[in-house]
Amino acid sequence: MSEDLLRDAANDSVTAAEYVLRLLTPSEHAAATARLAADPKFAAEVYAWEDQLAPLALAADEAPSPLLWGQIESVIAPLPTQENRGGAPRLWQGATALCASLAAVFGVMLMNRADPAVPSPSAPLIAALGSEAGTGAMTARFDPDRAMLQLTPVTMLTQDKAAELWVIPAGGKPYSLGLIDVVRPSEMHVHRDMMPMMTKGAMLAVTIETPGGAPHPAPNGPVVASGQIVAL
Amino acid sequence: MSEHDPSADATHFAATRADQNRARLTQALVRAGAGDRTAFAEVYRATSAKLFGVCLRIFADRTEAEDALQDAYITIWNKAATFVPGRASPISWLVTLTRNRAIDRFRARGKMAFAALDDASEVADDAPLAEAGLIEAGEYKALGLCIETLEPRDIGFIRAAFVGGATYAELAARENSPLGTVKSRIRRALLSLRACLEANA
Numbered sequence: 293m294s295e296d297l298l299r300d301a302a303n304d305s306v307t308a309a310e311y312v313l314r315l316l317t318p319s320e321h322a323a324a325t326a327r328l329a330a331d332p333k334f335a336a337e338v339y340a341w342e343d344q345l346a347p348l349a350l351a352a353d354e355a356p357s358p359l360l361w362g363q364i365e366s367v368i369a370p371l372p373t374q375e376n377r378g379g380a381p382r383l384w385q386g387a388t389a390l391c392a393s394l395a396a397v398f399g400v401m402l403m404n405r406a407d408p409a410v411p412s413p414s415a416p417l418i419a420a421l422g423s424e425a426g427t428g429a430m431t432a433r434f435d436p437d438r439a440m441l442q443l444t445p446v447t448m449l450t451q452d453k454a455a456e457l458w459v460i461p462a463g464g465k466p467y468s469l470g471l472i473d474v475v476r477p478s479e480m481h482v483h484r485d486m487m488p489m490m491t492k493g494a495m496l497a498v499t500i501e502t503p504g505g506a507p508h509p510a511p512n513g514p515v516v517a518s519g520q521i522v523a524l
Numbered sequence: 525m526s527e528h529d530p531s532a533d534a535t536h537f538a539a540t541r542a543d544q545n546r547a548r549l550t551q552a553l554v555r556a557g558a559g560d561r562t563a564f565a566e567v568y569r570a571t572s573a574k575l576f577g578v579c580l581r582i583f584a585d586r587t588e589a590e591d592a593l594q595d596a597y598i599t600i601w602n603k604a605a606t607f608v609p610g611r612a613s614p615i616s617w618l619v620t621l622t623r624n625r626a627i628d629r630f631r632a633r634g635k636m637a638f639a640a641l642d643d644a645s646e647v648a649d650d651a652p653l654a655e656a657g658l659i660e661a662g663e664y665k666a667l668g669l670c671i672e673t674l675e676p677r678d679i680g681f682i683r684a685a686f687v688g689g690a691t692y693a694e695l696a697a698r699e700n701s702p703l704g705t706v707k708s709r710i711r712r713a714l715l716s717l718r719a720c721l722e723a724n725a
Contacts, residue, residue: 367594
């Protein structure tokens, strides 16, 4: 009798090891996962093997890309709002300063073009996009009358992948405005259907995406820069 | 008094240092489990190079390895509350989680791209453990000793399984051996390894 128990215990230990080593077929693996939840002794065997064998998976240390942390953070944390933005890192302050000077320039241009015979133009909206990790900074200026969005990238670290611009209404989900140039200033026409979203309090964000299939229904890649739309 | 042995001091110091690091990492992981993002950043700083090494052993392509690493840390953040300090060392828990996520991603691709078994460097190669300074520090001494009691071919199997994520079926295919034979070999090796680890606990 006790021999059977010893053999069963040994078999369980081997199964636990096979589970940890991922040697089992998918169905065997699923069965063992279920058993993990139900059988504390089996679970203890699995944890013991995990603890013992984990070092085998270690290899020489290698530092990943310095951008990776920012990407991880942007996934686990919500997009920054004006309220929870902490001390401004250098890049963000630069973007703000640039935005302010751009706004001043555009403001002057606007005033010079005013024509009393025409109803006064709608107030432009602006956004200064940045990131605490320093992965991107860009200014945006939206002219509601022409439905034109002017983009001026400052820095965009997109690792040679495509960059997609999103507008996120307050409390809503992201809508794609399409792929954007991350190097040169550009202008894009905003579709009539998207116009209601371009309002104060909405967010603009840039994510890294694969170019195929854009505009995408939802963002897949990490956020490299974001900022709230405000009135000029 | 016997002669003063400086290497014994070094070992003792390293062992104490290892204990301190382990305690610090445990604390950071537990706090991350409570939602502390600064603690999570500390976990990342302390472990990202090690865990990236784990991913690079499974994915030859650096970009894929980084994707797997990002996936791993997001999972670590989501599951940090399930880490039980007494049950496993924090680095084992992190390595296990990272490795499992990486293997899931790897298998989802449907390819078998791991190194050939007859690569001599793979068999009976405990260099990574030594490089990582873990054997000397006494943390994984038992594993290093016990692995060496196995036959080189069995060590190769276990490494291929653990590092490369191969299943019994894949190992049998690579070896051109019947599935039953490979299973018996590895099971015998695991039993022997277990006995040795328990004896040296």
